[in-house]
Amino acid sequence: MTAEPHGTLVYENRDETDEIADFAPRTLVEALRTRSGKQPDRVAYTFLLNGEEPGEELTYHDLDTAARARAVALEEAGLGGRSVVMLHGPGLEFVKAFTGCLYARTAGAPLQAPQNTAGVERLLSVVQDTGCTVVLTDTETRDDMLGRFPEHPELTRLTWFTTDTVDTTGAERWVEPDLDPEHTAMLQYTSGSTGRPKGVMVSHRNFCVQAAENQEVWNVSDDDIAVSWLPTFHDMGLMYGVVMPLWRGMRVYLMAPQAFVRRPRRWLEAISRYRGTLSAGPNFAYDMCSRVADTEGTDGLDLSSWRMAVCGAEPVRMPSMERFARAYAPARFAYRALAPGYGLAENTLKVSATPADRDYRTLWVCGTALAAGRVETAVQDAPGSVPVVSNGPHQSGTTVRIVDPVTRRACPDGEVGEIWVQGGSVAKGYWRRPVETRETFRARIADEDSGEFLRTGDLGFRHEGELYPTGRWKDLIIVDGRNLYPQDIEYTVEKCHPALHATCAAAFAVERDGREQLVVLVETNAEVAASGTDLPALVRSAVGRRHEVLPADIVLVRRRTLHKTTSGKIRRRACKQSYLDGSLQYAR
Structure with a gap:
């Protein structure tokens, strides 16, 4: 050369x-x-x-x-x-x-x-x-x-x-x-x-x-x-x-x-036309495509080349994965292609992922035990059981530990704690923020000499060598001693009416009379209004039935007014602040 x-x-x-x-x-x-x-x-x-x-x-x-x-x-x-x-x-x-x-x-x-x-x-x-x-x-x-x-x-x-x-x-x-x-x-x-x-x-x-x-x-x-x-x-x-x-x-x-948002089928058509083998999207993208299959069908699509359908950037839902796989089976989509993964910007991207040539895994656990921070396996669809999707094992150069976020002591398998990460993908820190860099990127497990870890702020557990994320630690809602994950409540709200769309709800806790209470904000729309449905009553019933807690307040807001990140995630803290200061754009 x-x-x-x-x-x-x-x-x-x-x-x-x-x-x-x-x-x-x-x-x-x-x-x-x-x-x-x-x-x-x-x-x-x-x-x-x-x-x-x-x-x-x-x-x-x-x-x-x-x-x-x-x-x-x-x-x-x-x-x-x-x-x-x-x-x-x-x-x-x-x-x-x-x-x-x-x-x-x-x-x-x-x-x-x-x-x-x-x-x-x-x-x-x-x-x-x-x-x-x-x-x-x-x-x-x-x-x-x-x-x-x-x-x-x-x-x-x-x-x-x-x-x-x-x-x-x-x-x-x-x-x-x-x-x-x-x-x-x-x-x-x-x-x-x-x-x-x-x-x-x-x-x-x-x-x-x-x-x-x-x-x-x-x-x-x-x-x-x-x-x-x-x-x-x-x-x-x-x-x-x-x-x-x-x-x-x-x-x-x-x-x-x-181009995708306006017509989601373009994503699948491009994979079909150009014989794509690797493509990724968040959970809501797979939901959107499943709805498209219901209305437009799958004629003209050949997804047999798509060997890795990566799903990440937000919690991965088993119903979403299963519905997508069923919807596009006629287009020769391989169930085994589904590859849930977990990651964050502080680790460059991926921490763990479902490997190639293997079905992704779902663990059914007791919902009550999970709310208490314990993992107790349960029979699928048994009363009180909930599915948690595996985000796969971590790779050889990465170490993942589950740690009590308060005591900083390591948790055994089968116990929920904060996900800590160590490896070559962990970024250098936050630009010009030495204190926050030290707190987040230089954490150490108590009573161990295992080096520095990245604190993700996410909760999860390990089971048989795989990582199961469950939610954000600081977003956790505690009502009457029970741990509630806001994304689970938001998902329940999204599914309680067919006209509601993905990421249309924000759940958080506010303190009233010396105790935490659940508040749910819901983006409504003209289709919901035209149906004549009492949406607050429907939400209250769905949340109470599924999560055994009744929201203290349900507020309807105009569509596209909830605070979200540039990637479409709910900004719960900003939503809570708007609720407290009265700056929400209320639905009429």
């Missing part, structure tokens, strides 16, 4: 391409540089216009050239080695800008383009947190932002750096840096479902270890084809839609998230 001027790799022996199958890069820059040299003409990324027709494509050589040009532009603007916000619309410009940041040693912080005032406020708060007033974006997104929010003059005071207008000839001036795998590759701002968003410092090593674990658990090869509608500013969309093609050499077809 030799290097021509301006950093272009040339391989005299083309048989070197055979060696790339076992290639394990130490940084994402090394990954792209090597693939550009050995597989320059291989198409890595294709963007589907309207979620259907192929649009722009990028080979590894194309992407390497684009990344070098953007890196030079960043360095010449004084942004090399700094942290900047990234605000790109759907399309491949984000991929070019992200890799350009990697090449310039710039830690990009991808965010969703704001759709309302709350989104603008979040953008401005993250800009302040990064310490840099430069926003990397594309021309269309910049013009839309400045035109849509004239009431926010703060936006005009930002420096908008349009990455789609850089001089591509600048690529020739790039000099490859001597990059430490521990260098911060990006800042992944947490979605904020449990508090104020914080920037997670994800290193090149974190990305590479995570990618290697994905390869291990799902037998990923460069013959795999990924299909993704997930937003690339979210950890799951970034890993499966951008990083894995870099690291493993697999091809990916991307579409805008709104």
Whole structure:
């Protein structure tokens, strides 16, 4: 191998391409540089216009050239080695800008383009947190932002750096840096479902270890084809839609998230048309597709190529998995493809996952015992029994422990506690927040010398070597000594009326008269109103029957007004605050 001027790799022996199958890069820059040299003409990324027709494509050589040009532009603007916000619309410009940041040693912080005032406020708060007033974006997104929010003059005071207008000839001036795998590759701002968003410092090593674990658990090869509608500013969309093609050499077809939301069948049609083998989505996406099958059927779909249907980013529900599998069995969807997994941004993404070539597992337990923090197995569908979905075992480089969140003592198998994680995917900490980094990333188990762990804030238990998440510790509702998981109550509400949609409810506790009481907020809609249903009475009955507790208050609010994260999770603390201060948008 030799290097021509301006950093272009040339391989005299083309048989070197055979060696790339076992290639394990130490940084994402090394990954792209090597693939550009050995597989320059291989198409890595294709963007589907309207979620259907192929649009722009990028080979590894194309992407390497684009990344070098953007890196030079960043360095010449004084942004090399700094942290900047990234605000790109759907399309491949984000991929070019992200890799350009990697090449310039710039830690990009991808965010969703704001759709309302709350989104603008979040953008401005993250800009302040990064310490840099430069926003990397594309021309269309910049013009839309400045035109849509004239009431926010703060936006005009930002420096908008349009990455789609850089001089591509600048690529020739790039000099490859001597990059430490521990260098911060990006800042992944947490979605904020449990508090104020914080920037997670994800290193090149974190990305590479995570990618290697994905390869291990799902037998990923460069013959795999990924299909993704997930937003690339979210950890799951970034890993499966951008990083894995870099690291493993697999091809990916991307579409805008709104293309899926407006017509969920596009996701399945793309998998069918392009013979996708790996694709992921949260639980609600599988629910949406199941409803589509009920109304539109499955004609024209062939899902036999889809070998890993990953489900994560929110609690995985057994009824959702089973309903999806039944609905698409006529389209040759393999039940074994279902792969629930658990992860969080602080661990780059995945902690555990259902392996390839094995059915996912569900454990039926006594609901009363689970509420008390104990795991007692029960007979399926027996009175009082509830299903808990396994999120699989952790991989060889990761250690998972269940720990009492108060005493910090290890819990035995069969006992619910906080999930603690140790391994190479655990991020470096929170950007410019040493106290919170120490509390979350440097935890130690009492009476043990087992090293530092990441505290996830999630509750769960281990059974026969597999992880079963049950909920958020700080969101736990305790009524009359019983532990209630808010997501379970919210799911019950969603299913009590056919016109209610996913993530339409928020459950939390408020203190009244010296004791905690349950409050449920429900987004209603015109279809529910037209049915003449007494929705509060229906919710009260369903929750009381299923969870043996009656809500002290049930409040109906307008649709799309509950506080949610950019990835669609309920922000329960914000909902509770709006309930307490009377700022909810009540349904009429």
